[in-house]
Structures are given as C-alpha cells and as structure tokens.
Amino acid sequence: MSDPAPNPESSRQDPSRRRFLKGGVAVGAALVAGAGRPLAGWAQPVPDDPSKVLGGPLRPYGERSPFEQQVRVIQAKPAERGGSFTPLDETLGIITPSALHFAVQRGGRPDIDPAQHRLLISGMVNRPVILTVEEIKRLPSLSRILFLECAGNSRLGRPPTVKSVHGTHGLTACSEWTGVPLSLLLREAGIQQGATWIVAEGADATGNERSLPIAKAMDDVLVAYGQNGEALRPENGYPLRLIVPGWEGNVNVKWLRRLTVEDRPYMTRMESTAHASLMPDGKARQFNFVMEAKSVITFPSGGQQLPGPGFYEIRGLAWSGRGLVRRVEVSTDGGKTWQDAGLQEPVLPLAHTRFRLEWPWGGREVVLQSRCTDETGYVQPTLAELVKVRGRNFVYANNAIQSWKVAADGSVHNVQA
Ligand SMILES: Nc1nc2c(c(=O)[nH]1)N[C@H]1C(S)=C(S)[C@@H](COP(=O)(O)O)O[C@H]1N2
Numbered sequence: 001m002s003d004p005a006p007n008p009e010s011s012r013q014d015p016s017r018r019r020f021l022k023g024g025v026a027v028g029a030a031l032v033a034g035a036g037r038p039l040a041g042w043a044q045p046v047p048d049d050p051s052k053v054l055g056g057p058l059r060p061y062g063e064r065s066p067f068e069q070q071v072r073v074i075q076a077k078p079a080e081r082g083g084s085f086t087p088l089d090e091t092l093g094i095i096t097p098s099a100l101h102f103a104v105q106r107g108g109r110p111d112i113d114p115a116q117h118r119l120l121i122s123g124m125v126n127r128p129v130i131l132t133v134e135e136i137k138r139l140p141s142l143s144r145i146l147f148l149e150c151a152g153n154s155r156l157g158r159p160p161t162v163k164s165v166h167g168t169h170g171l172t173a174c175s176e177w178t179g180v181p182l183s184l185l186l187r188e189a190g191i192q193q194g195a196t197w198i199v200a201e202g203a204d205a206t207g208n209e210r211s212l213p214i215a216k217a218m219d220d221v222l223v224a225y226g227q228n229g230e231a232l233r234p235e236n237g238y239p240l241r242l243i244v245p246g247w248e249g250n251v252n253v254k255w256l257r258r259l260t261v262e263d264r265p266y267m268t269r270m271e272s273t274a275h276a277s278l279m280p281d282g283k284a285r286q287f288n289f290v291m292e293a294k295s296v297i298t299f300p301s302g303g304q305q306l307p308g309p310g311f312y313e314i315r316g317l318a319w320s321g322r323g324l325v326r327r328v329e330v331s332t333d334g335g336k337t338w339q340d341a342g343l344q345e346p347v348l349p350l351a352h353t354r355f356r357l358e359w360p361w362g363g364r365e366v367v368l369q370s371r372c373t374d375e376t377g378y379v380q381p382t383l384a385e386l387v388k389v390r391g392r393n394f395v396y397a398n399n400a401i402q403s404w405k406v407a408a409d410g411s412v413h414n415v416q417a
C-alpha cells in the first residue's frame with residue numbers, strides 16, 4: 001500500500017526541513033504560474049520503501065546500480081578500429097565517469113603490463129633516458145581537470161541518421177588527469193640547441209605518431225598515469241599517455257612509449273592526410289591544434305521525448321581550447337533572441353563547463369541552440385559562418401552552433417544542416 005504524499009505544512013519535522021519543503025512548494029507554485037502545469041511528480045503518492053530488508057554484501061570494487069544502463073555507443077568496424085562515444089545526454093556535472101569516457105583507437109586496445117612498459121626519451125637531448133612507470137610515478141606530480149575532444153567530433157558529412165547528442169558530440173569528455181609535467185622530463189633529459197619539435201609514439205598498432213612544438217611540450221603537457229582518482233583505463237592509454245590541454249584529441253598519444261626530440265615535425269600520416277583540412281583556395285590547413293570554443297545542449301536533445309508542456313531545465317556543456325568559458329547563451333527561438341545561461345562554479349580553464357537555464361515550455365514547436373563565448377572574446381559560430389571561412393571541404397574541428405527542434409508532441413530532433 002502506498003501513502004499519500006505528506007502535507008509539508010502539517011508535518012512534524014525539524015524546522016530546516018520544513019523550510020526546505022516550503023521553499024519547494026513556492027517553487028512549485030511559481031512553476032504552475034509560469035508554465036500552466038506543475039511537475040507531474042508533485043501530485044504523486046510516495047511508494048512503499050522496499051529497502052528495509054537485509055541488503056547485499058560489501059564489494060571491494062564498486063559497480064553502479066543495476067538500474068543504471070547508460071553505455072558508450074560504438075561506431076567502429078571492425079570494433080578494434082574507430083570510436084566509442086560518451087553518452088553526453090546522460091552524464092551529470094562536468095566529470096565524465098572513466099567507464100563512459102569516449103575512446104578512439106585505430107589499432108585496437110593493447111593490454112599493457114605496467115611492469116614491462118618503458119618510456120624512452122631520445123633524439124636531440126643530452127641524456128637519453130629510459131624510464132619505468134614506477135620511476136615516473138615517483139616524480140613530482142600534478143592533477144588537472146581537462147576536456148579532451150577528438151577533432152572528428154561533430155564531423156561534417158556524418159550520415160543524417162545521427163540523431164542524438166551522443167552521436168553528434170560524444171567524442172568529447174572531461175576527466176581529472178594526474179601525471180608528471182612533460183617539461184620536467186625534458187629538462188632532465190636536457191634539450192639540445194636547435195630542437196623545436198617532439199614526436200610522440202604509442203605502443204599500439206595504429207601509427208598514431210604525432211609531432212608537437214617544443215613550446216607546448218614545455219608549457220602544460222602532462223605524461224599522465226591517473227584518471228579520475230585511479231589508473232588510466234586501458235581504452236584511455238594505460239599505463240601512460242600524453243595529455244595536451246586544449247589541443248585536438250589525436251595529439252594526446254595513448255600507451256606512450258617513445259618521445260623523440262627533433263628540429264622539425266615528422267609529417268606523419270596523422271598530420272599530413274588525416275587532421276588536415278582543405279581550404280577554399282586549395283591549400284590545406286595543417287597543425288591546426290587548438291579546439292575552439294564550442295557548446296551543446298544535452299537536454300533536451302535529439303532523440304529525447306518531453307512528457308508535455310511545463311517546467312524544464314535546459315542543460316548543456318561548453319568548453320574552449322583557449323581557456324575559460326566566459327558566457328553561454330541559449331536561444332529557444334532558433335537564434336532570434338538569446339538568454340544568458342547559468343555557469344556551474346567553479347569554471348575551470350580547458351575543462352567542460354556545465355550550463356543551465358530554467359525554461360517553461362508552453363507546448364509550441366521551438367528550436368533550441370546554445371552559443372559559447374570564451375575568455376579571448378571568441379564567439380562560437382553558426383555553421384554558415386564556418387563554411388564562409390573554411391569552404392565546404394572541411395570535416396574536422398566543426399565547432400558550429402547545434403540546433404535541436406522540440407516538436408509540439410515533445411519529441412526532440414537533430415535539425416543541423
Ligand atoms: N597511441 C594512440 N594514441 C591515440 C589514438 C590511437 O589510436 N593510438 N587515438 C587518438 C585520437 S584520434 C583521439 S581523439 C584521442 C582520444 O583519447 P581517448 O580515447 O582517451 O578518448 O586519443 C588519441 N591518441
């Protein structure tokens with residue numbers, strides 16, 4: 001049997017709880033006034049509590065509730081080569097759980113024994129060195145919350161069958177990474193005069209070697225071994241990877257085994273053919289490292305179903321490879337007018353930033369958009385604005401404003417061109 005919902009006015013509970021409930025009622029009343037209909041849950045009876053029986057045993061390693069089912073969507077054929085996508089529509093706050101962090105691998109996921117693994121630093125250095133994982137973990141460490149985004153995220157030319165934010169924007173995630181500053185390792189090795197680039201290589205079968213300018217390597221790059229408080233997940237580079245803050249995912253070389261100091265970039269496959277964009281004048285844009293400011297509404301988003309008119313909280317994520325997100329604006333009329341969304345504190349540089357906006361939906365068809373401005377003043381462009389600059393041949397680093405249409409029946413659709 002279920003009890004009716006207690007009346008907060010008459011319940012004999014401690015005053016703070018009573019105040020909270022009264023506050024809740026006030027919000028509820030405002031919602032009724034604002035949107036013509038309260039949340040459905042306000043009028044529901046409270047069900048019986050089934051938990052007052054002896055529960056399960058303690059577990060040495062945590063699992064989520066069996067009722068939580070969100071997973072990464074895998075778009076890869078064969079499954080060893082391609083990407084798995086973060087379910088952005090179902091993650092909360094700014095940290096992506098490691099088990100749901102997207103992964104891109106082109107040569108399969110190696111399962112590496114850290115006791116056997118080594119990192120070689122050689123090339124234009126005075127003291128070439130081979131380090132064990134244990135030796136790297138003993139060095140002064142650093143943790144930072146940083147987003148990672150594949151340059152192929154929201155890639156143009158994806159089939160129009162991609163309906164959800166999971167598919168359109170799921171090649172980004174945000175973790176707390178722990179590791180050693182690369183500058184410390186390079187200083188130990190002693191960079192020689194004239195060295196201008198480093199080349200990073202992983203232990204997988206990809207051929208994902210990438211060249212990075214020394215200036216970035218000496219600035220804020222990490223050789224990471226930790227992710228969200230524990231070791232990196234195998235998919236994300238266990239036991240060692242590069243974390244290159246704000247730069248395209250591809251240079252964040254996983255399963256890191258070799259760093260070579262050079263006086264030129266290697267022009268590897270990943271930087272000559274892949275990750276270059278053909279411009280309207282016939283030239284290619286290469287070494288286009290920084291991921292520019294971008295945002296997306298994760299709720300309501302493509303494929304979701306709103307139960308009916310009423311109060312909603314529009315939620316989304318914003319980020320910029322140039323530093324802090326300063327502002328996120330939301331439009332509920334296809335870009336005619338914009339409202340400032342609230343940004344969740346603390347806002348961290350080069351990290352996902354959660355934005356939220358209260359939205360009373362009256363039940364008419366609307367187009368929802370978000371637009372991010374970063375600390376440099378750069379404003380996230382429309383797709384038309386991007387095409388004007390880059391032409392129609394570009395596919396990578398698409399940071400255009402995303403449009404979701406909420407139809408009158410509450411269904412939500414991807415209406416991006
Ligand atoms: N060794 C190696 N490093 C790699 C890759 C790879 O296939 N092999 N994929 C790259 C690409 S394309 C991206 S977008 C990022 C993704 O990092 P994640 O898989 O941890 O999300 O890793 C990069 N580092």
Ligand SMILES: [Mo]
Binds near residue numbers: 152
């Ligand atoms: Mo990528």
